[in-house]
Amino acid sequence: MALVPALPKRLHGPSIWAVYALGLVPAALAFYLGATGQLPGNAVKEFEHLLGLWALRFLIATLAITPIRDLFGLNWLRYRRALGLLAFYYVLMHFLAYMLLDQMLRLQAIAADIARRPFITIGMTALVLIIPLALTSNNWSIRRLGPRWNKLHRLAYVIAAAGAIHFAMAVKVVGPEQMLYLALVAALLAWRPIRKPFLRWKRLRSGGPTAPRVLSDAQRPL
Amino acid sequence: MPCYRPPRIAGSEITPERFFLDRRTFLAGAAGGLALGLGMETANAAALKAAPDPYKLDETRTPEKDVTSYNNFYEFGTGKGDPAANSGAFKPSPWTVKIDGLVGKPREFGLEDLLAFPLEERTYRMRCVEAWSMVIPWVGFPLAALIDKVEPLGSARYVAFETVVRPEEMPGQSGFFQPLPWPYREGLRLDEARHPLTILAVGLYGKTLPNQNGAPIRLVVPWKYGFKGIKSIVRISLTETMPPCTWNLAAPDEYGFYANVNPAVDHPRWSQATENRIGEGGFFGSNRRDTLPFNGYAEEVASLYAGMDLRANF
Numbered sequence: 001m002a003l004v005p006a007l008p009k010r011l012h013g014p015s016i017w018a019v020y021a022l023g024l025v026p027a028a029l030a031f032y033l034g035a036t037g038q039l040p041g042n043a044v045k046e047f048e049h050l051l052g053l054w055a056l057r058f059l060i061a062t063l064a065i066t067p068i069r070d071l072f073g074l075n076w077l078r079y080r081r082a083l084g085l086l087a088f089y090y091v092l093m094h095f096l097a098y099m100l101l102d103q104m105l106r107l108q109a110i111a112a113d114i115a116r117r118p119f120i121t122i123g124m125t126a127l128v129l130i131i132p133l134a135l136t137s138n139n140w141s142i143r144r145l146g147p148r149w150n151k152l153h154r155l156a157y158v159i160a161a162a163g164a165i166h167f168a169m170a171v172k173v174v175g176p177e178q179m180l181y182l183a184l185v186a187a188l189l190a191w192r193p194i195r196k197p198f199l200r201w202k203r204l205r206s207g208g209p210t211a212p213r214v215l216s217d218a219q220r221p222l
Numbered sequence: 223m224p225c226y227r228p229p230r231i232a233g234s235e236i237t238p239e240r241f242f243l244d245r246r247t248f249l250a251g252a253a254g255g256l257a258l259g260l261g262m263e264t265a266n267a268a269a270l271k272a273a274p275d276p277y278k279l280d281e282t283r284t285p286e287k288d289v290t291s292y293n294n295f296y297e298f299g300t301g302k303g304d305p306a307a308n309s310g311a312f313k314p315s316p317w318t319v320k321i322d323g324l325v326g327k328p329r330e331f332g333l334e335d336l337l338a339f340p341l342e343e344r345t346y347r348m349r350c351v352e353a354w355s356m357v358i359p360w361v362g363f364p365l366a367a368l369i370d371k372v373e374p375l376g377s378a379r380y381v382a383f384e385t386v387v388r389p390e391e392m393p394g395q396s397g398f399f400q401p402l403p404w405p406y407r408e409g410l411r412l413d414e415a416r417h418p419l420t421i422l423a424v425g426l427y428g429k430t431l432p433n434q435n436g437a438p439i440r441l442v443v444p445w446k447y448g449f450k451g452i453k454s455i456v457r458i459s460l461t462e463t464m465p466p467c468t469w470n471l472a473a474p475d476e477y478g479f480y481a482n483v484n485p486a487v488d489h490p491r492w493s494q495a496t497e498n499r500i501g502e503g504g505f506f507g508s509n510r511r512d513t514l515p516f517n518g519y520a521e522e523v524a525s526l527y528a529g530m531d532l533r534a535n536f
Contacts, residue, residue: 034505040291040292041292041500041501042292042500043504044498044505047505104508104510109493109496113493117492119491172300172352173296173401175300
Protein backbone atom coordinates (compact mmCIF):
# COMPACT_ATOMS: atom_id res chain seq x y z
CA MET A 1 0.00 0.00 0.00
CA ALA A 2 2.59 2.48 -1.14
CA LEU A 3 1.41 6.09 -1.36
CA VAL A 4 3.31 6.60 -4.58
CA PRO A 5 4.50 3.90 -7.00
CA ALA A 6 8.13 2.96 -6.46
CA LEU A 7 10.63 4.54 -8.85
CA PRO A 8 12.38 1.99 -11.08
CA LYS A 9 15.95 1.53 -9.89
CA ARG A 10 17.50 2.68 -13.17
CA LEU A 11 15.87 6.12 -12.64
CA HIS A 12 17.30 6.67 -9.17
CA GLY A 13 20.48 8.34 -10.44
CA PRO A 14 18.80 10.59 -13.01
CA SER A 15 16.09 11.60 -10.50
CA ILE A 16 18.78 12.87 -8.12
CA TRP A 17 20.27 14.98 -10.90
CA ALA A 18 16.77 16.26 -11.66
CA VAL A 19 16.49 17.47 -8.04
CA TYR A 20 19.72 19.46 -8.44
CA ALA A 21 18.58 20.93 -11.77
CA LEU A 22 15.07 21.83 -10.60
CA GLY A 23 16.42 23.13 -7.30
CA LEU A 24 18.61 25.68 -9.04
CA VAL A 25 15.78 26.98 -11.27
CA PRO A 26 14.46 29.63 -8.78
CA ALA A 27 17.93 31.18 -8.42
CA ALA A 28 18.63 31.11 -12.16
CA LEU A 29 15.24 32.58 -13.01
CA ALA A 30 15.49 35.34 -10.41
CA PHE A 31 19.04 36.15 -11.52
CA TYR A 32 17.91 36.41 -15.13
CA LEU A 33 14.95 38.65 -14.19
CA GLY A 34 17.16 40.82 -11.99
CA ALA A 35 19.97 41.15 -14.52
CA THR A 36 17.50 42.15 -17.24
CA GLY A 37 15.75 44.71 -15.02
CA GLN A 38 12.52 42.76 -14.63
CA LEU A 39 12.47 42.42 -10.84
CA PRO A 40 10.21 45.16 -9.48
CA GLY A 41 11.21 47.80 -6.93
CA ASN A 42 14.40 46.96 -5.10
CA ALA A 43 15.75 44.26 -7.44
CA VAL A 44 18.82 43.39 -5.36
CA LYS A 45 16.81 42.95 -2.14
CA GLU A 46 14.19 40.88 -3.97
CA PHE A 47 16.92 38.57 -5.26
CA GLU A 48 18.66 38.40 -1.89
CA HIS A 49 15.42 37.59 -0.04
CA LEU A 50 14.39 34.98 -2.60
CA LEU A 51 17.72 33.18 -2.18
CA GLY A 52 17.36 33.23 1.60
CA LEU A 53 13.83 31.91 1.46
CA TRP A 54 14.82 29.01 -0.82
CA ALA A 55 17.75 28.20 1.44
CA LEU A 56 15.28 27.83 4.30
CA ARG A 57 12.95 25.72 2.16
CA PHE A 58 15.75 23.31 1.25
CA LEU A 59 16.87 23.08 4.88
CA ILE A 60 13.31 22.12 5.81
CA ALA A 61 13.10 19.63 2.94
CA THR A 62 16.35 18.02 4.12
CA LEU A 63 15.00 17.59 7.64
CA ALA A 64 11.68 16.29 6.33
CA ILE A 65 13.18 13.19 4.70
CA THR A 66 13.34 11.19 7.95
CA PRO A 67 9.81 11.94 9.25
CA ILE A 68 8.38 11.24 5.78
CA ARG A 69 9.99 7.82 5.88
CA ASP A 70 8.87 7.17 9.47
CA LEU A 71 5.29 8.29 8.95
CA PHE A 72 4.50 7.41 5.34
CA GLY A 73 7.02 4.71 4.54
CA LEU A 74 8.46 6.69 1.66
CA ASN A 75 12.20 6.32 1.44
CA TRP A 76 13.58 9.44 -0.20
CA LEU A 77 16.93 9.16 1.53
CA ARG A 78 18.67 9.18 -1.84
CA TYR A 79 17.62 12.84 -2.34
CA ARG A 80 18.76 14.10 1.05
CA ARG A 81 22.31 14.94 0.02
CA ALA A 82 21.05 16.89 -3.01
CA LEU A 83 18.57 18.83 -0.86
CA GLY A 84 21.19 19.58 1.77
CA LEU A 85 23.69 20.75 -0.82
CA LEU A 86 21.04 22.90 -2.50
CA ALA A 87 20.41 24.50 0.91
CA PHE A 88 24.15 25.17 1.14
CA TYR A 89 24.31 26.66 -2.37
CA TYR A 90 21.36 28.95 -1.57
CA VAL A 91 22.82 30.05 1.78
CA LEU A 92 26.08 30.84 -0.01
CA MET A 93 24.34 32.72 -2.85
CA HIS A 94 22.21 34.60 -0.30
CA PHE A 95 25.39 35.77 1.43
CA LEU A 96 27.15 36.60 -1.86
CA ALA A 97 24.15 38.65 -3.02
CA TYR A 98 24.24 40.55 0.28
CA MET A 99 28.01 41.08 0.11
CA LEU A 100 28.48 41.84 -3.60
CA LEU A 101 25.20 43.21 -4.96
CA ASP A 102 23.67 44.77 -1.85
CA GLN A 103 26.66 46.04 0.15
CA MET A 104 28.94 46.33 -2.91
CA LEU A 105 31.80 44.88 -0.85
CA ARG A 106 31.77 47.68 1.72
CA LEU A 107 33.61 45.45 4.17
CA GLN A 108 33.39 47.82 7.09
CA ALA A 109 29.61 47.97 6.87
CA ILE A 110 29.43 44.17 6.50
CA ALA A 111 31.65 43.63 9.56
CA ALA A 112 29.56 46.09 11.57
CA ASP A 113 26.36 44.32 10.50
CA ILE A 114 27.69 40.91 11.51
CA ALA A 115 28.96 42.12 14.87
CA ARG A 116 26.12 44.42 15.89
CA ARG A 117 22.90 43.09 14.37
CA PRO A 118 21.72 39.91 16.06
CA PHE A 119 19.73 38.64 13.05
CA ILE A 120 22.79 38.98 10.82
CA THR A 121 25.01 37.39 13.48
CA ILE A 122 22.61 34.42 13.58
CA GLY A 123 22.54 34.20 9.79
CA MET A 124 26.33 34.29 9.59
CA THR A 125 26.58 31.58 12.24
CA ALA A 126 24.35 29.36 10.10
CA LEU A 127 26.54 30.05 7.07
CA VAL A 128 29.71 29.10 8.98
CA LEU A 129 28.11 25.95 10.37
CA ILE A 130 26.81 24.68 7.05
CA ILE A 131 30.27 24.78 5.41
CA PRO A 132 31.67 21.66 7.19
CA LEU A 133 28.46 19.81 6.35
CA ALA A 134 28.82 20.63 2.65
CA LEU A 135 32.51 19.66 2.73
CA THR A 136 31.76 16.28 4.33
CA SER A 137 28.76 15.47 2.15
CA ASN A 138 30.76 13.08 -0.09
CA ASN A 139 30.86 9.29 0.28
CA TRP A 140 34.53 9.30 1.18
CA SER A 141 33.88 11.56 4.22
CA ILE A 142 30.94 9.43 5.29
CA ARG A 143 33.15 6.29 5.28
CA ARG A 144 36.09 8.08 6.81
CA LEU A 145 34.16 9.75 9.66
CA GLY A 146 31.95 6.78 10.49
CA PRO A 147 29.68 7.45 13.49
CA ARG A 148 31.25 10.91 13.91
CA TRP A 149 29.62 11.88 10.59
CA ASN A 150 26.15 11.45 12.09
CA LYS A 151 27.12 13.50 15.09
CA LEU A 152 28.57 16.29 12.92
CA HIS A 153 25.54 16.40 10.67
CA ARG A 154 23.22 17.00 13.61
CA LEU A 155 24.34 20.58 13.07
CA ALA A 156 21.62 20.67 10.41
CA TYR A 157 19.10 21.08 13.27
CA VAL A 158 20.93 24.15 14.57
CA ILE A 159 21.28 25.60 11.07
CA ALA A 160 17.58 25.21 10.24
CA ALA A 161 16.55 26.79 13.55
CA ALA A 162 18.99 29.65 12.98
CA GLY A 163 17.60 30.15 9.48
CA ALA A 164 13.98 30.39 10.61
CA ILE A 165 14.90 32.74 13.47
CA HIS A 166 17.03 34.88 11.13
CA PHE A 167 14.03 35.20 8.79
CA ALA A 168 11.61 36.15 11.58
CA MET A 169 14.01 38.71 13.04
CA ALA A 170 14.69 40.38 9.70
CA VAL A 171 11.13 41.61 9.19
CA LYS A 172 9.34 44.49 10.87
CA VAL A 173 6.31 42.44 11.87
CA VAL A 174 6.43 38.66 12.30
CA GLY A 175 3.62 37.54 10.00
CA PRO A 176 2.03 34.26 8.96
CA GLU A 177 4.87 33.45 6.57
CA GLN A 178 7.55 33.68 9.28
CA MET A 179 5.30 31.78 11.72
CA LEU A 180 4.86 29.01 9.17
CA TYR A 181 8.62 28.49 8.75
CA LEU A 182 9.23 28.66 12.50
CA ALA A 183 6.46 26.12 13.06
CA LEU A 184 7.77 23.77 10.34
CA VAL A 185 11.29 23.81 11.75
CA ALA A 186 9.97 23.38 15.30
CA ALA A 187 7.85 20.39 14.24
CA LEU A 188 10.75 18.76 12.38
CA LEU A 189 13.08 19.20 15.35
CA ALA A 190 10.42 17.97 17.78
CA TRP A 191 10.08 14.81 15.70
CA ARG A 192 13.61 13.68 16.55
CA PRO A 193 13.03 12.79 20.24
CA ILE A 194 9.55 11.40 19.46
CA ARG A 195 10.79 9.23 16.61
CA LYS A 196 12.28 6.25 18.48
CA PRO A 197 9.31 5.59 20.76
CA PHE A 198 7.02 6.06 17.75
CA LEU A 199 8.89 3.51 15.65
CA ARG A 200 8.88 0.99 18.52
CA TRP A 201 5.12 1.47 18.90
CA LYS A 202 4.63 1.08 15.16
CA ARG A 203 6.62 -2.18 15.10
CA LEU A 204 4.73 -3.53 18.06
CA ARG A 205 1.38 -2.70 16.50
CA SER A 206 2.16 -4.23 13.13
CA GLY A 207 3.72 -7.28 14.75
CA GLY A 208 5.98 -7.71 11.73
CA PRO A 209 9.25 -9.57 11.52
CA THR A 210 10.87 -7.12 13.93
CA ALA A 211 8.26 -7.67 16.62
CA PRO A 212 10.10 -10.37 18.59
CA ARG A 213 13.19 -8.17 18.90
CA VAL A 214 11.09 -5.28 20.15
CA LEU A 215 9.38 -7.59 22.60
CA SER A 216 12.71 -8.65 23.99
CA ASP A 217 13.60 -4.97 24.30
CA ALA A 218 10.44 -4.39 26.25
CA GLN A 219 11.23 -7.31 28.55
CA ARG A 220 14.47 -5.76 29.63
CA PRO A 221 14.44 -4.50 33.20
CA LEU A 222 13.78 -0.75 33.31
CA MET B 223 -2.59 82.61 -7.16
CA PRO B 224 -2.76 79.20 -8.70
CA CYS B 225 -6.03 77.51 -8.06
CA TYR B 226 -7.34 74.01 -8.53
CA ARG B 227 -9.68 73.30 -11.40
CA PRO B 228 -11.47 69.97 -11.53
CA PRO B 229 -10.33 67.91 -14.50
CA ARG B 230 -13.75 67.81 -16.17
CA ILE B 231 -13.56 71.56 -16.88
CA ALA B 232 -9.83 71.66 -17.60
CA GLY B 233 -8.40 74.42 -19.84
CA SER B 234 -8.80 74.01 -23.59
CA GLU B 235 -5.05 73.81 -24.13
CA ILE B 236 -4.83 70.56 -22.19
CA THR B 237 -6.73 67.44 -23.08
CA PRO B 238 -7.98 66.07 -19.78
CA GLU B 239 -6.06 62.95 -18.94
CA ARG B 240 -9.25 61.23 -17.87
CA PHE B 241 -10.36 60.97 -21.48
CA PHE B 242 -7.07 59.50 -22.51
CA LEU B 243 -7.50 56.98 -19.78
CA ASP B 244 -11.07 56.12 -20.72
CA ARG B 245 -9.91 55.63 -24.28
CA ARG B 246 -7.07 53.46 -23.08
CA THR B 247 -9.33 51.43 -20.82
CA PHE B 248 -11.62 50.91 -23.79
CA LEU B 249 -8.71 49.85 -25.98
CA ALA B 250 -7.44 47.62 -23.20
CA GLY B 251 -10.77 45.83 -23.16
CA ALA B 252 -10.61 45.38 -26.90
CA ALA B 253 -7.02 44.25 -26.95
CA GLY B 254 -7.57 41.78 -24.14
CA GLY B 255 -5.05 40.57 -21.58
CA LEU B 256 -1.99 42.34 -22.96
CA ALA B 257 -3.40 45.83 -22.47
CA LEU B 258 -5.31 45.01 -19.29
CA GLY B 259 -2.47 46.25 -17.10
CA LEU B 260 -2.68 49.74 -18.57
CA GLY B 261 -6.38 50.04 -17.91
CA MET B 262 -6.08 48.85 -14.32
CA GLU B 263 -3.07 50.95 -13.50
CA THR B 264 -4.86 54.17 -14.36
CA ALA B 265 -8.38 53.24 -13.30
CA ASN B 266 -8.91 56.00 -10.74
CA ALA B 267 -6.26 58.58 -11.58
CA ALA B 268 -7.39 62.06 -12.54
CA ALA B 269 -5.14 64.94 -13.59
CA LEU B 270 -4.47 67.63 -11.00
CA LYS B 271 -3.43 71.19 -11.69
CA ALA B 272 -0.66 72.47 -9.45
CA ALA B 273 1.70 75.43 -9.17
CA PRO B 274 5.35 74.64 -9.95
CA ASP B 275 7.59 73.37 -7.21
CA PRO B 276 9.01 76.15 -5.02
CA TYR B 277 11.71 73.77 -3.72
CA LYS B 278 14.38 72.79 -6.22
CA LEU B 279 15.72 69.26 -6.03
CA ASP B 280 18.45 68.22 -8.44
CA GLU B 281 17.84 64.51 -8.22
CA THR B 282 16.27 62.13 -10.68
CA ARG B 283 12.65 61.36 -9.88
CA THR B 284 11.89 57.74 -9.08
CA PRO B 285 9.95 56.23 -12.00
CA GLU B 286 6.19 56.42 -11.48
CA LYS B 287 5.84 52.65 -11.81
CA ASP B 288 8.17 52.15 -8.83
CA VAL B 289 6.45 54.87 -6.77
CA THR B 290 3.10 53.16 -7.33
CA SER B 291 4.18 49.52 -7.04
CA TYR B 292 6.69 49.44 -4.16
CA ASN B 293 4.76 50.52 -1.07
CA ASN B 294 4.38 49.97 2.64
CA PHE B 295 0.67 50.27 3.45
CA TYR B 296 -0.06 47.43 5.89
CA GLU B 297 -3.83 48.01 5.66
CA PHE B 298 -3.51 46.26 2.29
CA GLY B 299 -0.89 43.66 3.28
CA THR B 300 2.72 43.60 4.44
CA GLY B 301 4.41 42.80 1.09
CA LYS B 302 5.76 45.67 -1.00
CA GLY B 303 3.50 44.70 -3.92
CA ASP B 304 0.43 44.07 -1.74
CA PRO B 305 -0.91 47.65 -1.64
CA ALA B 306 -0.96 47.91 -5.44
CA ALA B 307 -2.41 44.40 -5.78
CA ASN B 308 -5.04 44.56 -3.00
CA SER B 309 -6.33 48.15 -3.05
CA GLY B 310 -8.61 47.87 -6.09
CA ALA B 311 -11.80 47.78 -4.02
CA PHE B 312 -10.88 50.80 -1.91
CA LYS B 313 -13.14 53.83 -2.47
CA PRO B 314 -11.33 57.14 -1.86
CA SER B 315 -14.39 59.17 -2.81
CA PRO B 316 -16.60 60.43 -1.23
CA TRP B 317 -14.31 61.33 1.70
CA THR B 318 -14.30 63.55 4.74
CA VAL B 319 -11.55 64.54 7.13
CA LYS B 320 -12.67 65.53 10.61
CA ILE B 321 -10.62 68.16 12.39
CA ASP B 322 -11.19 68.35 16.14
CA GLY B 323 -9.50 68.69 19.51
CA LEU B 324 -8.02 71.94 20.70
CA VAL B 325 -9.29 74.14 17.88
CA GLY B 326 -11.62 77.13 17.83
CA LYS B 327 -13.55 75.95 14.81
CA PRO B 328 -13.76 72.15 14.60
CA ARG B 329 -15.22 71.01 11.28
CA GLU B 330 -15.24 68.38 8.59
CA PHE B 331 -13.58 68.89 5.24
CA GLY B 332 -15.00 67.14 2.21
CA LEU B 333 -12.72 66.03 -0.58
CA GLU B 334 -13.84 69.03 -2.67
CA ASP B 335 -12.86 71.39 0.18
CA LEU B 336 -9.43 69.78 0.41
CA LEU B 337 -8.85 69.95 -3.34
CA ALA B 338 -9.83 73.63 -3.24
CA PHE B 339 -6.65 74.51 -1.32
CA PRO B 340 -4.01 76.07 -3.62
CA LEU B 341 -2.13 72.99 -4.81
CA GLU B 342 1.62 72.96 -5.40
CA GLU B 343 3.95 70.37 -6.80
CA ARG B 344 6.60 69.36 -4.27
CA THR B 345 9.36 67.00 -5.34
CA TYR B 346 10.73 65.52 -2.14
CA ARG B 347 13.11 62.79 -1.11
CA MET B 348 11.29 60.00 0.72
CA ARG B 349 13.44 57.95 3.08
CA CYS B 350 11.90 54.78 4.45
CA VAL B 351 13.02 53.54 7.87
CA GLU B 352 13.91 50.26 6.07
CA ALA B 353 16.87 52.05 4.42
CA TRP B 354 15.45 52.61 0.95
CA SER B 355 14.47 55.89 -0.64
CA MET B 356 12.68 57.52 -3.56
CA VAL B 357 12.25 60.98 -5.09
CA ILE B 358 8.55 61.67 -5.50
CA PRO B 359 6.80 64.62 -7.16
CA TRP B 360 3.85 65.10 -4.81
CA VAL B 361 0.91 67.43 -5.38
CA GLY B 362 -0.47 68.96 -2.23
CA PHE B 363 -0.75 71.94 0.07
CA PRO B 364 0.91 72.94 3.33
CA LEU B 365 -0.69 71.36 6.39
CA ALA B 366 -0.37 74.79 8.01
CA ALA B 367 -3.02 76.15 5.61
CA LEU B 368 -5.52 73.60 6.91
CA ILE B 369 -4.57 74.13 10.55
CA ASP B 370 -5.01 77.90 10.17
CA LYS B 371 -8.60 77.42 9.01
CA VAL B 372 -9.61 75.72 12.27
CA GLU B 373 -7.89 78.26 14.54
CA PRO B 374 -5.83 76.21 17.01
CA LEU B 375 -6.15 77.13 20.67
CA GLY B 376 -3.12 78.33 22.60
CA SER B 377 -2.99 75.07 24.54
CA ALA B 378 -2.54 72.94 21.40
CA ARG B 379 0.99 71.51 21.18
CA TYR B 380 0.64 68.38 19.06
CA VAL B 381 -1.27 67.16 16.03
CA ALA B 382 -2.63 63.59 15.92
CA PHE B 383 -3.64 61.81 12.71
CA GLU B 384 -5.74 58.71 12.04
CA THR B 385 -6.13 56.48 8.99
CA VAL B 386 -9.51 55.15 7.89
CA VAL B 387 -10.65 51.72 9.14
CA ARG B 388 -12.52 49.79 6.46
CA PRO B 389 -11.91 46.05 6.85
CA GLU B 390 -14.24 45.31 3.95
CA GLU B 391 -12.08 47.37 1.58
CA MET B 392 -8.69 46.91 3.24
CA PRO B 393 -7.74 43.21 3.42
CA GLY B 394 -4.93 43.82 5.94
CA GLN B 395 -7.55 45.03 8.44
CA SER B 396 -9.52 41.80 8.41
CA GLY B 397 -8.82 38.13 8.84
CA PHE B 398 -6.79 35.96 11.14
CA PHE B 399 -3.49 37.79 11.04
CA GLN B 400 -3.40 41.56 11.43
CA PRO B 401 0.05 43.09 11.59
CA LEU B 402 -0.84 46.23 13.56
CA PRO B 403 -3.71 47.52 15.70
CA TRP B 404 -6.03 49.83 13.76
CA PRO B 405 -6.52 52.63 13.15
CA TYR B 406 -2.99 53.52 12.15
CA ARG B 407 -2.03 56.62 14.15
CA GLU B 408 0.69 59.18 13.74
CA GLY B 409 1.56 62.51 15.27
CA LEU B 410 3.69 65.61 14.98
CA ARG B 411 4.60 68.48 17.22
CA LEU B 412 2.53 71.54 16.23
CA ASP B 413 5.62 73.44 15.04
CA GLU B 414 6.61 70.46 12.86
CA ALA B 415 3.08 70.30 11.50
CA ARG B 416 3.13 74.01 10.63
CA HIS B 417 6.54 73.88 8.99
CA PRO B 418 6.27 74.97 5.34
CA LEU B 419 7.84 71.69 4.15
CA THR B 420 5.06 69.63 5.77
CA ILE B 421 2.29 69.00 3.27
CA LEU B 422 -0.92 67.08 2.86
CA ALA B 423 -0.56 65.37 -0.51
CA VAL B 424 -3.55 64.67 -2.72
CA GLY B 425 -1.59 63.55 -5.75
CA LEU B 426 1.70 62.48 -7.30
CA TYR B 427 3.10 62.78 -10.78
CA GLY B 428 0.40 65.35 -11.58
CA LYS B 429 -2.51 63.02 -10.83
CA THR B 430 -4.70 62.15 -7.87
CA LEU B 431 -3.11 59.70 -5.43
CA PRO B 432 -3.41 56.02 -6.34
CA ASN B 433 -5.05 53.98 -3.56
CA GLN B 434 -1.75 52.26 -2.74
CA ASN B 435 -0.09 55.62 -2.05
CA GLY B 436 -2.71 56.75 0.49
CA ALA B 437 -5.67 58.07 -1.50
CA PRO B 438 -7.27 60.49 -1.26
CA ILE B 439 -5.12 62.44 1.19
CA ARG B 440 -1.91 61.67 3.10
CA LEU B 441 0.77 63.38 5.12
CA VAL B 442 4.27 64.03 3.72
CA VAL B 443 7.02 65.15 6.13
CA PRO B 444 10.17 64.87 4.01
CA TRP B 445 12.75 65.04 6.81
CA LYS B 446 11.19 62.14 8.72
CA TYR B 447 11.11 58.41 8.01
CA GLY B 448 8.32 57.38 5.68
CA PHE B 449 6.14 55.71 8.32
CA LYS B 450 5.35 59.17 9.71
CA GLY B 451 3.60 59.93 6.41
CA ILE B 452 0.21 58.55 7.43
CA LYS B 453 -2.09 57.62 4.56
CA SER B 454 -5.83 57.86 3.81
CA ILE B 455 -6.39 60.31 6.68
CA VAL B 456 -9.88 60.64 8.19
CA ARG B 457 -9.14 62.53 11.38
CA ILE B 458 -6.75 65.23 12.54
CA SER B 459 -6.86 66.26 16.21
CA LEU B 460 -4.94 68.98 17.98
CA THR B 461 -3.84 67.88 21.43
CA GLU B 462 -1.92 69.10 24.44
CA THR B 463 -0.03 65.86 25.05
CA MET B 464 2.13 63.76 22.74
CA PRO B 465 -0.24 61.55 20.74
CA PRO B 466 0.26 57.75 20.51
CA CYS B 467 1.84 56.59 17.25
CA THR B 468 1.33 53.10 15.82
CA TRP B 469 4.93 52.02 15.16
CA ASN B 470 6.18 53.69 18.31
CA LEU B 471 3.66 51.65 20.32
CA ALA B 472 4.48 48.45 18.42
CA ALA B 473 8.26 48.67 19.01
CA PRO B 474 9.28 51.70 21.11
CA ASP B 475 12.97 50.81 20.98
CA GLU B 476 12.94 50.76 17.18
CA TYR B 477 10.62 53.60 16.16
CA GLY B 478 10.63 56.91 18.02
CA PHE B 479 8.00 59.64 18.05
CA TYR B 480 10.30 62.02 16.18
CA ALA B 481 11.67 59.56 13.62
CA ASN B 482 13.81 62.24 12.00
CA VAL B 483 16.06 60.81 9.32
CA ASN B 484 19.44 60.48 11.01
CA PRO B 485 22.37 58.52 9.54
CA ALA B 486 24.16 58.66 12.92
CA VAL B 487 21.45 56.78 14.84
CA ASP B 488 21.00 53.21 13.63
CA HIS B 489 17.84 51.19 13.80
CA PRO B 490 18.63 48.41 16.32
CA ARG B 491 18.49 45.84 13.53
CA TRP B 492 20.10 47.70 10.63
CA SER B 493 22.30 50.64 9.78
CA GLN B 494 20.74 53.96 8.76
CA ALA B 495 24.01 55.34 7.35
CA THR B 496 23.14 54.52 3.74
CA GLU B 497 20.05 53.90 1.64
CA ASN B 498 19.01 52.11 -1.55
CA ARG B 499 17.51 54.50 -4.09
CA ILE B 500 14.67 52.54 -5.67
CA GLY B 501 14.69 52.35 -9.46
CA GLU B 502 18.36 53.31 -9.83
CA GLY B 503 21.59 51.44 -10.44
CA GLY B 504 19.97 48.28 -11.75
CA PHE B 505 21.14 44.89 -10.59
CA PHE B 506 24.89 45.38 -10.71
CA GLY B 507 25.35 49.15 -10.41
CA SER B 508 25.25 50.64 -6.95
CA ASN B 509 22.02 52.33 -5.99
CA ARG B 510 23.34 52.85 -2.47
CA ARG B 511 23.99 56.39 -1.34
CA ASP B 512 24.78 58.07 1.93
CA THR B 513 21.78 59.10 3.99
CA LEU B 514 21.76 62.81 4.83
CA PRO B 515 20.89 64.28 8.25
CA PHE B 516 17.20 65.24 8.21
CA ASN B 517 17.10 63.59 4.78
CA GLY B 518 18.88 66.61 3.27
CA TYR B 519 16.48 69.18 4.75
CA ALA B 520 18.69 70.11 7.72
CA GLU B 521 18.99 73.73 6.61
CA GLU B 522 15.23 74.17 6.83
CA VAL B 523 14.36 72.05 9.86
CA ALA B 524 17.39 71.50 12.13
CA SER B 525 16.48 74.63 14.13
CA LEU B 526 13.24 72.93 15.23
CA TYR B 527 15.35 70.60 17.35
CA ALA B 528 17.95 73.02 18.68
CA GLY B 529 19.39 71.83 21.99
CA MET B 530 17.64 68.46 21.76
CA ASP B 531 19.49 65.15 22.13
CA LEU B 532 18.65 63.50 18.81
CA ARG B 533 20.10 60.19 19.96
CA ALA B 534 17.66 60.00 22.88
CA ASN B 535 14.78 61.52 20.88
CA PHE B 536 15.17 59.30 17.84
